Amino acid sequence: xxxxxxxxxxxxxxxxxxxxxxxxxxxxxxxxxxxxxxxxxxxxxxxxxxxxxxxxxxxxxxxxxxxxxxxxxxxxxxxxxxxxxxxxxxxxxxxxxxxx
Amino acid sequence: xxxxxxxxxxxxxxxxxxxxxxxxxxxxxxxxxxxxxxxxxxxxxxxxxxxxxxxxxxxxxxxxxxxxxxxxxxxxxxxxxxxxxxxxxxxxxxxxxxxxxxxxxxxxxxxxxxxxxxxxxxxxxxxxxxxxxxxxxxxxxxxxxxxxxxxxxxxxxxxxxxxxxxxxxxxxxxxxxxxxxxxxxxxxxxxxxxxxxxxxxxxxxxxxxxxxxxxxxxxxxxxxxxxxxxxxxxxxxxxxxxxxxxxxxxxxxxxxxxxxxxxxxxxxxxxxxxxxxxxxxxxxxxxxxxxxxxxxxxxxxxxxxxxxxxxxxxxxxxxxxxxxxxxxxxxxxxxxxxxxxxxxxxxxxxxxxxxxxxxxxxxxxxxxxxxxxxxxxxxxxxxxxxxxxxxxxxxxxxxxxxxxxxxxxxxxxxxxxxxxxxxxxxxxxxxxxxxxxx
Numbered sequence: 001x002x003x004x005x006x007x008x009x010x011x012x013x014x015x016x017x018x019x020x021x022x023x024x025x026x027x028x029x030x031x032x033x034x035x036x037x038x039x040x041x042x043x044x045x046x047x048x049x050x051x052x053x054x055x056x057x058x059x060x061x062x063x064x065x066x067x068x069x070x071x072x073x074x075x076x077x078x079x080x081x082x083x084x085x086x087x088x089x090x091x092x093x094x095x096x097x098x099x100x
Numbered sequence: 101x102x103x104x105x106x107x108x109x110x111x112x113x114x115x116x117x118x119x120x121x122x123x124x125x126x127x128x129x130x131x132x133x134x135x136x137x138x139x140x141x142x143x144x145x146x147x148x149x150x151x152x153x154x155x156x157x158x159x160x161x162x163x164x165x166x167x168x169x170x171x172x173x174x175x176x177x178x179x180x181x182x183x184x185x186x187x188x189x190x191x192x193x194x195x196x197x198x199x200x201x202x203x204x205x206x207x208x209x210x211x212x213x214x215x216x217x218x219x220x221x222x223x224x225x226x227x228x229x230x231x232x233x234x235x236x237x238x239x240x241x242x243x244x245x246x247x248x249x250x251x252x253x254x255x256x257x258x259x260x261x262x263x264x265x266x267x268x269x270x271x272x273x274x275x276x277x278x279x280x281x282x283x284x285x286x287x288x289x290x291x292x293x294x295x296x297x298x299x300x301x302x303x304x305x306x307x308x309x310x311x312x313x314x315x316x317x318x319x320x321x322x323x324x325x326x327x328x329x330x331x332x333x334x335x336x337x338x339x340x341x342x343x344x345x346x347x348x349x350x351x352x353x354x355x356x357x358x359x360x361x362x363x364x365x366x367x368x369x370x371x372x373x374x375x376x377x378x379x380x381x382x383x384x385x386x387x388x389x390x391x392x393x394x395x396x397x398x399x400x401x402x403x404x405x406x407x408x409x410x411x412x413x414x415x416x417x418x419x420x421x422x423x424x425x426x427x428x429x430x431x432x433x434x435x436x437x438x439x440x441x442x443x444x445x446x447x448x449x450x451x452x453x454x455x456x457x458x459x460x461x462x463x464x465x466x467x468x469x470x471x472x473x474x475x476x477x478x479x480x481x482x483x484x485x486x487x488x489x490x491x492x493x494x495x496x497x498x499x500x501x502x503x504x505x506x507x508x509x510x511x512x513x514x515x516x517x518x519x520x521x522x523x524x525x526x527x528x529x530x531x532x533x534x535x536x537x538x
Binding site for chain 1: 146147148167170171447450451454455458461462464465466467470473474475476478480490492494496507509510511512514515524527528530531532534535
């Protein structure tokens with residue numbers, strides 16, 4: 001039996017056991033989907049764009065967002081910042097703080 | 101890097117059971133045979149596995165394909181089916197009409213999705229979707245099996261009466277899908293005489309990019325003012341009033357481009373005669389040197405052709421927690437083709453794609469989709485060749501109506517147009533396209 005056949009056999013064995021995969025995948029990181037609302041302007045995973053967010057401290061991110069929420073007349077990001085609750089801001093900030 | 105032979109020896113020798121992480125290693129080892137190539141932006145060992153086919157490589161489809169791999173890892177086999185070799189952005193395409201951008205500058209290839217994320221890009225046309233057998237058939241007969249299907253075909257157009265032939269359509273282009281019609285419309289504008297008339301019609305909601313037609317009226321007026329003095333832009337809007345950025349466009353029509361733009365709301369087009377270049381409407385017959393008529397929209401053909409359309413035959417209703425079609429389990433519809441409370445536009449299509457990708461990955465892991473997704477829409481609208489306004493809105497899931505509802509405090513438009521906004525627009529566009537295609 002060649003290696004290709006072995007691999008195909010293993011693939012089939014795995015494919016036949018979907019319940020197996022369902023119990024092993026860890027949950028996605030908390031806040032990731034919410035934070036992905038920032039990626040369009042700040043780069044995938046906060047890696048660039050207008051301002052790099054990945055690796056900033058959570059305190060700094062929340063401080064900036066709170067300041068933006070109070071600015072008048074609001075610029076685009078000032079208005080966007082008003083779209084999240086304090087709990088959501090904390091989730092977003094924690095997510096970026098944990099990224100490199 | 102572990103060579104395939106070594107991996108098998110190691111796996112066999114250690115007598116390990118194949119864990120989910122092992123699946124990823126296996127996929128990596130077997131990359132050449134096609135499950136998935138390990139690319140820099142794709143994690144191994146997420147424990148998620150499955151086959152996802154994505155139809156359509158626009159803003160929604162490209163983003164979904166990228167994030168299924170970027171978040172899902174090497175165990176998620178992603179195939180993107182697209183009929184064109186590259187995507188041409190509709191965002192910024194009004195800047196082709198005033199000569200400040202080229203169509204070529206708006207093109208984005210699929211090379212990054214393949215090389216960085218291991219997305220298999222297949223150039224082809226879908227002939228059939230088999231929702232029971234869970235497979236997609238392409239022209240030429242090849243069959244792609246899937247566990248989850250994402251359909252993102254964008255929009256198609258109804259025919260306005262009188263524009264049934266290709267010759268008539270060429271004389272009254274909509275240029276609402278960037279391509280040859282956009283270039284043709286630019287050439288028609290530059291061929292206008294002084295004191296000429298540009299007629300622009302806006303279809304009833306919902307249509308792609310709500311502020312887009314008003315933005316177009318502004319940019320064409322701005323160019324004509326400086327280059328074809330005495331010319332007019334007549335806007336025939338099927339809607340009862342300006343549908344987006346009311347403050348900015350009212351100011352643009354009444355003040356900035358005063359005397360150049362003539363705006364008519366509530367206009368119904370009865371027919372179009374391209375021999376006399378006349379639009380017959382409920383407010384009279386309007387003649388123009390250029391007719392730029394944007395027809396009513398519907399979802400891309402693949403939707404109705406495969407029984408995915410709602411009763412009205414135009415769009416697909418979805419569960420906005422996962423974008424799974426109400427009529428078809430396992431088939432997710434994102435972007436402009438989906439009937440939701442969110443606007444049809446590229447920026448929010450990118451976010452819908454992320455919500456959908458995240459939901460599919462959770463479903464493949466035996467979990468439920470995120471119960472409280474949030475999305476956002478944002479765009480800048482040029483008012484002149486160097487100033488712009490902006491529009492933004494955040495949408496949150498409302499469990500009572502099961503719809504995405506705008507968060508009032510975060511929905512609004514620019515207080516005034518500015519050069520700063522215009523500069524930010526370029527930065528926004530670059531970042532958005534990179535998040536979708538790179």
